[in-house]
Amino acid sequence: MKPHKHSFLKIILPLVPVTVIAGIILYCINQTQPVTKSDGAESVRFEVPFGTSVHAVAQKLKAQRLIKNERLFYLCARFPLVSGIIARNAQPFSLKSGVYPLSPSMSLAEILDILSSGHQEYIRISIPEGLTLSKIAERLAEHGVCPTEEFMQAARSKTLLAEYKLPAESFEGFLFPDTYFLNPSMSGEKIVRVMADNFFEKIKAIPNFSTLSSEELVRTVTLASIIEREYRVKDEAPYIASVFTNRLKKNIGLYSCATIEYILTEIQGKPHPDVITYADLAIDSPYNTYKWAGLPPGPISNPGTTALDAARNPAVTNYYFFRLVDAENGRHVFTKDFSTHISEGYISNTKKSWK
Numbered sequence: 001m002k003p004h005k006h007s008f009l010k011i012i013l014p015l016v017p018v019t020v021i022a023g024i025i026l027y028c029i030n031q032t033q034p035v036t037k038s039d040g041a042e043s044v045r046f047e048v049p050f051g052t053s054v055h056a057v058a059q060k061l062k063a064q065r066l067i068k069n070e071r072l073f074y075l076c077a078r079f080p081l082v083s084g085i086i087a088r089n090a091q092p093f094s095l096k097s098g099v100y101p102l103s104p105s106m107s108l109a110e111i112l113d114i115l116s117s118g119h120q121e122y123i124r125i126s127i128p129e130g131l132t133l134s135k136i137a138e139r140l141a142e143h144g145v146c147p148t149e150e151f152m153q154a155a156r157s158k159t160l161l162a163e164y165k166l167p168a169e170s171f172e173g174f175l176f177p178d179t180y181f182l183n184p185s186m187s188g189e190k191i192v193r194v195m196a197d198n199f200f201e202k203i204k205a206i207p208n209f210s211t212l213s214s215e216e217l218v219r220t221v222t223l224a225s226i227i228e229r230e231y232r233v234k235d236e237a238p239y240i241a242s243v244f245t246n247r248l249k250k251n252i253g254l255y256s257c258a259t260i261e262y263i264l265t266e267i268q269g270k271p272h273p274d275v276i277t278y279a280d281l282a283i284d285s286p287y288n289t290y291k292w293a294g295l296p297p298g299p300i301s302n303p304g305t306t307a308l309d310a311a312r313n314p315a316v317t318n319y320y321f322f323r324l325v326d327a328e329n330g331r332h333v334f335t336k337d338f339s340t341h342i343s344e345g346y347i348s349n350t351k352k353s354w355k
């Protein structure tokens with residue numbers, strides 16, 4: 001007759017001294033305690049990549065000295081009954097990928113809870129108005145969110161652009177400047193989606209944006225990206241927009257130094273210039289608004305709400321020129337003809353020299 005599968009345990013358990021069983025339990029409980037008792041123990045960023053097994057996580061936790069016993073962690077993670085008896089935590093465990101702040105002063109039960117919670121560590125990163133894709137990529141890399149090249153590749157993805165119905169070469173101009181809470185080691189595609197979704201959500205609140213076709217949207221954002229780099233005082237943005245709009249209607253070059261800076265820094269990869277030279281103004285590039293009339297092929301920065309609103313809803317004026325007259329406060333003077341533009345510039349510069 002085949003013996004019952006539990007017959008061995010029935011025979012052997014009664015022979016095991018109670019003190020031995022108690023000792024094993026006490027040892028296991030000790031192994032669930034924090035590696036260090038110090039409350040000031042420095043926390044570490046513990047990454048759980050998507051698809052990682054509980055066994056691999058247990059090994060990594062032990063290697064980083066965050067737990068005492070990897071086998072016990074595995075048993076507690078897999079079997080709630082064991083976790084309830086040994087770690088005094090009978091909550092079901094479900095490992096979630098992400099990056100979590102863990103400390104050797106945490107108990108095994110606390111670590112199980114955190115890795116099962118999905119409440120990950122986030123990196124707060126602010127993207128100011130007017131940054132280009134490359135500058136955003138640099139900022140993301142500096143904060144440990146995403147490698148520069150991975151972000152740039154996602155921002156130029158034809159598949160992703162088609163999904164958002166953007167007839168453009170990249171997401172330049174369509175990544176909304178804002179404060180974001182991102183996961184460390186976040187994919188470039190995910191970041192682009194988060195910022196692009198934010199852009200399309202924000203423009204819903206701007207008058208007259210909802211009526212634009214995809215092609216009109218690209219042109220409007222291109223204009224806004226130039227306005228973003230030209231205005232310094234919010235109430236002047238609609239007037240700067242009116243100057244550019246009037247010039248576009250007359251097929252006059254926009255004459256924006258911001259487009260020259262874009263050519264030098266983003267296309268040619270040079271440092272930001274202290275001054276724009278006549279040689280710079282002669283550069284043969286479709287982004288050179290001194291050489292070619294109309295808008296450049298695409299946005300030159302990622303504009304915020306003020307510039308986007310101004311581009312779509314410019315002031316109605318007869319201005320064709322503007323000149324910076326108060327560098328300290330960022331104020332411009334707006335004029336309707338070239339002779340007045342020159343004289344206003346001369347007068348303002350003379351007054352400034354008298355101060």
